[in-house]
Amino acid sequence: MVGGLVAFLLLYLCALASAEQTPLFLTRNPVLSPRVDAFINDVLTEWNTPGGVSIAIVKKHSDGTWTVETKGYGNASIDGRQMTEDSLFFIASNSKLFNIIATGLLISNESLSRRISWDTKIASVVPEWELKDPIASSQSTITDIMSHRTGIPRHDLMYGRTDNVTSILNRLKHLEPSAEFRDIYQYNNNMYMLLSYLPEVLLPHKPPFARYVKEHIFEPLGLISTTYSVDVARASDNLAQGMARDGVNKTENLFGKGTPRAMRHPNWFLAGGEDGNYKSGAGGVISSAKDAATWLQVLLNDGRNPVTNENVVPPDVIQNVATGKTVQAGFALYPELSPVVYGGAQFRYTYRGHEIIEHGGSTTGFMTQIARFPSDKLGIAVFSNDDDYGGMLHEIIKWYLVDTALGLPPINWNTRVKSEVTRQYRALARDSHPRPSNPRPPSVSFEALSGPYENPGYGTVDFCFIFKNESRSGPPSPCDDSWTTLPGAIDTSVPTLLAKWDKAWSTHIMLTHFDENIFNVSTLESRHTINDTQPFWTAVVHEGRIVTAEFSFHQEENRLSISGFGLTGGIWGASDQAGTRKGRTAQDRAEVWFHKV
Structure with missing residues (x-):
């Protein structure tokens, strides 16, 4: 989750829409050249980040072979441990794609005694399901849930540190809707918590969601470092620390260093084992740039393991979740972008005429972006452990890598993003009214x-x-x-x-x-x-x-x-x-x- 100052900008910089295009021939030359290394290090320095970034780039060539690049920059921890390709990050909402693909595996499972489809109504399979809007309660389907069109806004402050999936589901009926059912797109973590409940509801042995994903996605795809378990991640000695800046005088320098602070991991208050917890489905995956490279290859390869060529995820599942169901943004913020549609945990749009499918992730101390260009057979992931500006950093770096990989004249996204952050900060200051010099007391003491x-x-x-x-x-x-x-x-x-x-x-x-x-x-x-x-x-x-x-x-x-x-x-x-x-x-x-x- 991001702060309000950066949320508006990220909404569009991480946006998506669709267009036909001719596949571009990508050279085998490395993208992470000394020039690109220098650019990334300069950006980290200019933004005074206490942390760093870890990057994955994959390119599939016309002969079916791949070029894979992974690398770390900056600091993985407050004590200066170097960021590497193996550094582990909480990838936050990039976890949602694993969730909805797990749902797709259940839909494709012909052995289920109770078969489901993308059009299955939630009320028919989840007894605890109820919303304040009776129409949304009775008519919401898996497609409605995955594409954020239930009418319910985020309500992220409703769930607490002692909750579980069922306790959250039992309270959804008390949350105020902010739109009519299927009227508009409204991002909602609670709905992906609901989806994570489906393996337990539908399968006779009632597996925990995290165990189901590990068995059916992580292991068969060779995502050897990817886990829902904080305990497993810590044992690897590769878990990065989220870092923030304390005491920055933003009036003096909006991008100041302040005092760097290491942060507890975002799920520190929840069980850390491999059974997962209620946040697993919406944002609980821990992964590395090296595994992100494999994941991008899978997504660009129609669900096949890039090493064994085994089909693990049905191609129609990947296609369905990447197909727009709702309009996230009906206009483009910049000329190079297009309007944005959303499928299931996937935004889709065009960048400079090239179609892109992506999703971002934001949680306490960690910001991530995983993007792919299906027609160009190009995939890029950028992970940051900067709590304050990690979302800005991964967008600036992502677009520079995209321009480099596609052979396009680079756009100065660094200047654009800095200008937009500054504009928003000044607008907030302008809209903030000082307390009256002689305020009236409340109606009671x-x-x-x-x-x-x-x-x-x-x-x-x-x-x-x-x-x-x-x-x-x-x-x-x-x-x-x-x-x-x-x-x-x-x-x-x-x-x-x-x-x-x-x-x-x-x-x-x-x-x-x-x-x-x-x-x-x-x-x-x-x-x-x-x-x-x-x-x-x-x-x-x-x-x-x-x-x-x-x-x-x-x-x-x-x-x-x-x-x-x-x-x-x-x-x-x-x-x-x-x-x-x-x-x-x-x-x-x-x-x-x-x-x-």
Whole structure:
């Protein structure tokens, strides 16, 4: 998952559409020449990355032979361990293709007692399936799920650190839709968690999803380093560290070095064994550039193992998931790109007249891109362990490699991307309004706003009140350790409500008073350092968007009672096509509504 500042740009730089073209003859000359090496190292230096990148390039020639190049650049760890072709990365949403191909294997399995197809309705096979929209509940098919057209936005903050697939499925019915069923494309990790449940539902021996993929995809294709198990990855001594920058003054230098911080791996709170966990289907694969090269060969080779030529994945499965089902972007951001369609875990578009099929991945500390040009028989993967700008780095480097491999005059994507990041940062600063000099108080006291609130999809949050003039006595507060675990996050000059909520992507939600019943919202993650004198640092998870909380009240006998609060401003992760919720009350307008407990 990426921060809001870069999400808009990545949406288009990782986009896709289709076009007929004549296959290009690719030379056998290496793409990773000294000139290209110098370019990559210069980009890493210019962006002040604490990490590095690992790269795979494959080219299939007219005689059926392959050229395969893999290489690492920069740092794999905070202590300066060199990045290599064997460095292991969490590939995040590039895991989704393994998931939907596993679904395709189930569809192709003629021995199943309960046969399924791409048009099978989810309600007919998954008992726990239910959405708030009754039409989407009854009519959603596997194709609808894989192509993100259920009407449900991301809602990534609904799942937490103690969840499993069934606990998440049981709460989907409480999530607000942001569009009509099959109306627009809206990316959703929860739907790929659902797909990962199918092997257990359909097969008599009920295999864990991760075991099923290992047996039917990883092993027969020779993806020897690829795994869902953090324990296995660690034992190899090749697991890269995600790295971030702490304390960057972005007003002074948006691309500053700050203090490099090593990060815990993104699934540290989940079981690390080979059975996987609820995040496996949406983003749990760990892999290397070397294995990515093999995977690209498989995809370009109609599902065949490039060494044995054994057909492991039916060609029609690869074709179906790469065929557009929804329109992700109806226009192109740059002249060299086209509009974008989405199939199953695959974007499709054209770049300078060449058709490309790809997908990106973004999780805490890791950004990945796996792209292939089917008519040109070219595949490229770029993996980064830069939490802040890894998505930018892999796009800049990817396009340079593409231009080089296809023999095209290079476009200066580095300048374009930097300019766009700067533009977005300035636009956010322009749209951010300072707190009034004399803000009006809320309708009840700040202290009264503290306490528990609940949303049946998101769970319970229990706010404590923090303010410089606060004098508190009584039992310890859940916020007593926040000064240690969230250094620099709390401005005590502004009335603040803080709650722990232990979500997959954040540990706290903070509401700072703006005016009257409106609060600004930040989702924060307390992250460990390797420094005993400063054991924690604070990351703002939803940076780049202006999210607000609006409290609402009702009369109860002779006093004003708190009804709850609504979150707005994009926290539910809806598509830009969805617009915003309208309504007379805060609850009507809310993307997520928490009622007072």
